[in-house]
Amino acid sequence: MNVRICDSLFDPFEQIQLFQHQLALQGKFGATSIFIGTMRDFNEGDDVQAMTLEHYEGMTQKQLCKIIEAAKAQWQILDCLIVHRVGGILPNEPIVLVCVWSAHRAEAFEACRYLMEELKANAPFWKLEKLATSEKRWVSKNH
Amino acid sequence: MNVRICDSLFDPFEQIQLFQHQLALQGKFGATSIFIGTMRDFNEGDDVQAMTLEHYEGMTQKQLCKIIEAAKAQWQILDCLIVHRVGGILPNEPIVLVCVWSAHRAEAFEACRYLMEELKANAPFWKLEKLATSEKRWVSKNH
Amino acid sequence: MIYLRYFASLRETLGHSTAELQIFEPQTVLDVWQLANPDVPLPENTLAAVNMDYVPLSHPVKNCDEVAFFPPVTGG
């Protein structure tokens, strides 16, 4: 499976390595491009204590699979992996992992960026921040 | 140190994690962009058995540091790491790792790509391939 | 029967995350919102999905569809 939704802390490097070991691509991939999004302890000028990630179970997977299909149609990639956290999350914990394997670097770089931008634009996730003041607010700007 | 030259097999994920643990950036980085170049078992239509990576000790480090300074002048990045293998190397082993940490994703993506392109264009490394036929040849095209 | 889903701030505004609605003639997504929430104008920028695909508010809704409303997404 190219898409994983995790409701607890995940180790992005372990996820990549586990996935990579299953790939029948030993010696075939020359390029791996990886993006890891990590929770910061600040946003929009405020200190953030914690966050809750809500998502639309089912639609999330459907939209991420569509994004992956679109990337595969556009670039010659060998495989890819998307992992996204949901539920309660703390600063410094990984939120999202996107990893692309290809023979050459241009495809890996471009497809990885594309997957990440499309995920941010179209995958149905919503962030609820708990500020240091204990105030809760829905994130509205998705930079 | 942002630049490491390794004369034996390195684990890119271990390198990233060790470096990341030393960063005083917990909660500050929201984006990590990583590129890993891995040795393929084919090149220019031929099967490749092994490779030797020669470099210009001293100039390599100097040029990579210059490239990093140029990236830091251009993008707001928090830190970066470049690891490059030298000496004998086998298919499926990592050749190069570039990793960039930043607050937001655009900087990480763009600086990582820039570092990798500049490294390929300017860092004094040379690849000597040993083909499946046992013939040796210097790689001349750096795709 | 059609099945309604609300997410994030929209779910909080309405006070519930799911609802069901009987429709007797072809309706659009916007009609469905107005029938289900006659007292709540659809907030600006609301996105809609039918059967987990994005659709415009003018999209037709048929019996057994799952219709979701939610604010702009902020994952990643």
Added chain:
Amino acid sequence: MIYLRYFASLRETLGHSTAELQIFEPQTVLDVWQLANPDVPLPENTLAAVNMDYVPLSHPVKNCDEVAFFPPVTGG
């Protein structure tokens, strides 16, 4: 004295990786190659560095400089 370094295929062509050369007047990088290797024309596309920085072949060389010649790089 100036210190010469040759790398990769150029090192193999010349059969050695280092050399030293006494220069008595200002010379360019290209002059240095010709003085050190009078029988070997400088291969096309050869790159040069003085003290580990890239330079054009017209760059002046001074005493104690390290001058390197090498083919296009192929790392990464």
